[in-house]
Amino acid sequence: MGFTDKLRSRWTQANSLVCVGLDPDPAKFPDAYADDDDALFAFCRDIADATAEYACAFKPQIAYFAAHNGGEAALQRLIAHINAEHPDVPVILDAKRGDIGSTAEQYAVEAFDRFGADAVTLNPYMGRDSALPFLQRDGKGCVFLCHTSNPGARDFQELIVSDGNGGGEPLYQRIARAIAGEWNGANNCALVVGATFPEELKVIRAIVGDMPLLIPGVGAQGGDVEAVVKNGRTSDGTGLMINSSRGILYASMGADYAEAAARAARELRDAINRYR
Amino acid sequence: MGFTDKLRSRWTQANSLVCVGLDPDPAKFPDAYADDDDALFAFCRDIADATAEYACAFKPQIAYFAAHNGGEAALQRLIAHINAEHPDVPVILDAKRGDIGSTAEQYAVEAFDRFGADAVTLNPYMGRDSALPFLQRDGKGCVFLCHTSNPGARDFQELIVSDGNGGGEPLYQRIARAIAGEWNGANNCALVVGATFPEELKVIRAIVGDMPLLIPGVGAQGGDVEAVVKNGRTSDGTGLMINSSRGILYASMGADYAEAAARAARELRDAINRYR
Numbered sequence: 236m237g238f239t240d241k242l243r244s245r246w247t248q249a250n251s252l253v254c255v256g257l258d259p260d261p262a263k264f265p266d267a268y269a270d271d272d273d274a275l276f277a278f279c280r281d282i283a284d285a286t287a288e289y290a291c292a293f294k295p296q297i298a299y300f301a302a303h304n305g306g307e308a309a310l311q312r313l314i315a316h317i318n319a320e321h322p323d324v325p326v327i328l329d330a331k332r333g334d335i336g337s338t339a340e341q342y343a344v345e346a347f348d349r350f351g352a353d354a355v356t357l358n359p360y361m362g363r364d365s366a367l368p369f370l371q372r373d374g375k376g377c378v379f380l381c382h383t384s385n386p387g388a389r390d391f392q393e394l395i396v397s398d399g400n401g402g403g404e405p406l407y408q409r410i411a412r413a414i415a416g417e418w419n420g421a422n423n424c425a426l427v428v429g430a431t432f433p434e435e436l437k438v439i440r441a442i443v444g445d446m447p448l449l450i451p452g453v454g455a456q457g458g459d460v461e462a463v464v465k466n467g468r469t470s471d472g473t474g475l476m477i478n479s480s481r482g483i484l485y486a487s488m489g490a491d492y493a494e495a496a497a498r499a500a501r502e503l504r505d506a507i508n509r510y511r
Numbered sequence: 512m513g514f515t516d517k518l519r520s521r522w523t524q525a526n527s528l529v530c531v532g533l534d535p536d537p538a539k540f541p542d543a544y545a546d547d548d549d550a551l552f553a554f555c556r557d558i559a560d561a562t563a564e565y566a567c568a569f570k571p572q573i574a575y576f577a578a579h580n581g582g583e584a585a586l587q588r589l590i591a592h593i594n595a596e597h598p599d600v601p602v603i604l605d606a607k608r609g610d611i612g613s614t615a616e617q618y619a620v621e622a623f624d625r626f627g628a629d630a631v632t633l634n635p636y637m638g639r640d641s642a643l644p645f646l647q648r649d650g651k652g653c654v655f656l657c658h659t660s661n662p663g664a665r666d667f668q669e670l671i672v673s674d675g676n677g678g679g680e681p682l683y684q685r686i687a688r689a690i691a692g693e694w695n696g697a698n699n700c701a702l703v704v705g706a707t708f709p710e711e712l713k714v715i716r717a718i719v720g721d722m723p724l725l726i727p728g729v730g731a732q733g734g735d736v737e738a739v740v741k742n743g744r745t746s747d748g749t750g751l752m753i754n755s756s757r758g759i760l761y762a763s764m765g766a767d768y769a770e771a772a773a774r775a776a777r778e779l780r781d782a783i784n785r786y787r
Contacts, residue, residue, distance in 0.1 A: 258613075258614070296610075296614055296617075298608075298610060298614045298615075298617035298618045298621065301583075301617065301618070301621040301625070302617040302618075302620040302621050302624075304583075304584075304587075304625065306583075307577075307582075307583055308580075311580070331608070331609055331610055331634070332574075332607070333607055333634060334572075334574060334607055335659070335660065335661045335727075335732075336661065337534075338534070338572055338575070339574075341572075341574035341575050341577065341578040342574045342577070342578075344578040345574065345577040345578050348578075349577070349578060349579070349580065358607070358609060358634050358636055359636075359666075359667065360634055360636045360656060360659075360668065361656070361659050361661060361663055361668075362659075362661065362662070362663020362664055362665065362666030362668070363663050363666055364661050364662055364663035365659075365661060365663050366663075380636060380637070383611070383636075383637050383641075384611065385611045385637060385638065385640050385641060386640055387637055387638020387639050387640035387642075388637065388638055390635075390638030390639055390689065391635065391636060391638060391682070391685070391686060391689075392636065392637075392638070394672040394673070394682065395673040396670040396671060396672050396673075397670070397671040397672075397673070397679060403673060406667070406670065406672070406682065409667070409670065410667060413666065413667075451611075456611075
């Protein structure tokens with residue numbers, strides 16, 4: 236089953252819009268992992284196993300693996316574990332890749348063949364030809380940055396671009412329109428929209444129809460769950476992958492870290508479902 | 512010595528503006544590497560040793576390593592080899608990273624601490640706060656995408672953005688202006704400008720003063736050396752890192768691949784120097 240169908244099935248099956256972000260930072264690991272050489276893998280595996288029931292997707296952030304020698308092997312084993320033990324939960328590799336076509340081909344191999352992800356996050360700045368090696372991968376998902384969650388999102392993403400006829404719209408809306416149109420021929424696109432910008436989320440939802448949206452920024456970054464759900468949901472009450480990383484991963488530093496993560500994921504699911 | 516000073520010294524010392532791109536594709540390797548398990552490292556090492564004399568910089572493209580299990584270890588050894596054997600030649604890790612601050616910190620560790628690069632390429636779409644963990648690294652270079660070499664560069668980079676006073680300019684110029692201004696407080700920024708857009712290169716040079724420009728797109732992508740040098744050089748005849756990857760790496764499939772690579776690098780240096 237392709238990424239988009241897998242995600243839609245999972246939304247219904249798990250009755251959850253929670254995306255569990257896997258951003259392993261050894262400085263924040265529970266004491267149980269203090270001297271564990273395999274902690275990157277083992278900690279994330281434990282979190283994945285504890286939270287899978289409440290997850291519509293897992294999102295490992297590759298930077299947290301790439302900062303360490305051997306990190307890629309840990310990431311590879313983690314995704315293999317998820318694919319084997321939780322095959323109904325799609326895996327989005329958060330990598331924000333973007334390069335010319337010949338290089339993008341290599342990045343597509345990295346995300347889909349080497350790591351076995353169902354989808355990957357991508358940066359659209361270099362244009363459609365840079366995205367084609369991903370878009371053309373049968374059954375794989377392409378999650379493009381649109382309006383990100385950080386304050387610097389305002390620097391360029393909100394600049395007003397001319398439509399050539401005297402009108403204008405913010406750059407992020409132009410990008411949303413392009414991706415929802417020509418780029419989405421295989422119906423395998425999604426967009427990243429930060430929870431910290433709920434008004435922009437509402438506009439983007441109106442542009443893209445029922446395209447899935449990946450929403451970082453609730454929890455540590457301060458995004459509001461009610462505003463996200465009300466402004467971002469589709470008419471059937473789905474359409475969103477609302478990500479939490481730190482709030483789930485580091486819910487407890489004690490021996491109960493897995494139970495605490497499960498509780499945090501369940502509570503976020505329930506908080507979201509109150510507004511669907 | 513920091514990246515910018517190292518690069519300026521090297522331009523003079525080697526009398527060269529050639530950046531040697533290291534994009535190892537096993538399908539194109541010389542026959543000598545057909546059965547070599549360590550070919551990613553060994554081929555790039557041979558090319559680096561053969562071309563160092565003509566290089567103002569080396570630019571390994573991380574995607575070509577990340578497509579393979581064990582690729583990161585090969586990349587790490589390659590950069591360590593260059594730093595040991597050719598310490599005057601700066602290494603730019605071509606990775607086009609860009610993410611929120613806490614994740615960008617991890618990517619900075621990847622590029623500078625794990626891999627030992629002098630500089631890294633970055634995507635500016637997420638704004639200044641996403642770049643700070645790189646900008647704040649003492650002595651390290653930040654090479655931001657501005658106007659890329661691929662056809663899709665036109666999709667968004669050339670959109671006309673409003674200046675808020677009834678005027679406008681293309682997005683890539685706005686980005687060049689921001690980076691040459693507030694972002695460049697430590698004088699450690701550079702920009703990527705494709706050789707395939709020489710008129711845009713001229714405009715960017717006028718905006719950024721003597722900031723270094725990394726120029727991909729001569730050779731396989733069709734950029735014209737004369738137009739690049741005339742439109743992109745600074746008043747002292749430097750300011751450019753003109754990259755060639757495939758034209759140098761795969762100059763010969765035979766036993767003479769290293770000599771052929773050296774010849775290709777020397778010829779590109781001489782072709783550039785004719786117009787400086």
